[in-house]
Amino acid sequence: MSIELRHSEALVLLHQVALQQVRDGGLDLSNRQIAILLTIYLELPPHTVRGLAKKLNVTKPVITRALDAMGHMDLVARRRDPNDLRNVIVQRTVQGSLYLEKLSDLVIAKARELAP
Amino acid sequence: MSIELRHSEALVLLHQVALQQVRDGGLDLSNRQIAILLTIYLELPPHTVRGLAKKLNVTKPVITRALDAMGHMDLVARRRDPNDLRNVIVQRTVQGSLYLEKLSDLVIAKARELAP
DNA sequence: ACAGATCAATACGGAACCGTAATGGTTCTG
DNA sequence: CAGAACCATTACGGTTCCGTATTGATCTGT
Numbered sequence: 001m002s003i004e005l006r007h008s009e010a011l012v013l014l015h016q017v018a019l020q021q022v023r024d025g026g027l028d029l030s031n032r033q034i035a036i037l038l039t040i041y042l043e044l045p046p047h048t049v050r051g052l053a054k055k056l057n058v059t060k061p062v063i064t065r066a067l068d069a070m071g072h073m074d075l076v077a078r079r080r081d082p083n084d085l086r087n088v089i090v091q092r093t094v095q096g097s098l099y100l101e102k103l104s105d106l107v108i109a110k111a112r113e114l115a116p
Numbered sequence: 117m118s119i120e121l122r123h124s125e126a127l128v129l130l131h132q133v134a135l136q137q138v139r140d141g142g143l144d145l146s147n148r149q150i151a152i153l154l155t156i157y158l159e160l161p162p163h164t165v166r167g168l169a170k171k172l173n174v175t176k177p178v179i180t181r182a183l184d185a186m187g188h189m190d191l192v193a194r195r196r197d198p199n200d201l202r203n204v205i206v207q208r209t210v211q212g213s214l215y216l217e218k219l220s221d222l223v224i225a226k227a228r229e230l231a232p
Numbered sequence: 233a234c235a236g237a238t239c240a241a242t243a244c245g246g247a248a249c250c251g252t253a254a255t256g257g258t259t260c261t262g
Numbered sequence: 263c264a265g266a267a268c269c270a271t272t273a274c275g276g277t278t279c280c281g282t283a284t285t286g287a288t289c290t291g292t
Contacts, residue, residue, distance in 0.1 A: 005224050006224075007220040007221075008220075010219075010223040010224055010227070011157070011216060011220050012158060014219070014223065015158050018151035019151050019154075019155065019171075021147055022147060022151045022173070023172060025173065030144070030146055031134055031138060031144055032138050035131070035134035035135050035137070038127060038130060038131035038135075039135065042131050049239080049240055049241090050240080055135075056135065056138050057139045057141065058138065059281065059282085061242085061280085062279090062281085063240090064240065064241060065280085069279090084238095085289085086238065086240070086287070086288045087288095088239085088240060101123065103130070104123040104126040104127050104130075107121070107130065108121050146249090165270055166268090166269065175250090176269085176271085177250085178250080180272090181249065182249095200258075200268095201257075202258050202268065204269080204270060
């Protein structure tokens with residue numbers, strides 16, 4: 001990706017992506033949720049509640065609740081750490097990979113429209 | 117902006133932007149709110165509740181509530197349309213312009229980090 | 233083996249948002 | 263000059279999220 005991104009282009013891109021998502025009426029993830037989801041999918045495992053809370057600079061219940069919500073949508077899965085049963089390991093799911101794939105498709109499509 | 121944007125790059129960009137916003141703990145706008153805000157700032161005025169609702173494919177109370185929330189943060193302002201007192205004209209604010217300027221700064225900075 | 237540390241989850245009261253439906257003004261129309 | 267149409271808002275019951283504090287389970291260190 002080029003660094004030739006102007007202010008107006010950045011905002012138009014955000015606008016188009018947000019607009020399309022709202023219009024489609026699909027999953028309405030909060031900024032926190034998307035940050036957590038992308039961390040799980042992009043950064044090296046293992047991911048624990050505490051680790052995510054520290055990385056995002058939020059309290060642990062925030063992570064627990066976000067995992068509840070996204071787990072209910074099948075975007076992530078939870079599993080107890082066998083080596084330390086206090087820990088919960090957050091894992092990716094097929095559904096979550098699919099969602100992010102569609103999300104990046106959307107961003108790429110809108111970025112392409114930006115410079116025809 | 118180039119169209120050379122790969123899937124992983126798109127997701128990393130979204131990740132970095134979302135992460136930074138969550139960490140900073142500033143305003144936590146929902147996807148709907150950001151869509152509304154960007155529509156107000158990027159598209160041609162005048163903006164009415166009904167017009168925004170139609171454009172975003174949501175109900176009017178959704179817009180009213182979002183304007184309540186963002187109005188309280190001084191990101192937008194409401195004014196009665198003098199030509200038709202039934203209408204409400206949504207207007208930009210200095211605070212809102214500042215917020216979007218910082219947001220685009222963030223996107224540009226993270227995009228630049230993507231291709232050093 | 234037991235006290236303290238550490239983990240995730242839950243309880244709690246409060247705030248925000250949802251969609252549907254009703255309300256209060258304002259304008260259009262016949 | 264009424265009644266219909268239209269616009270934004272509010273009311274309502276329900277759901278979700280917030281932060282703080284607590285709970286229950288598991289590990290650690292002595």
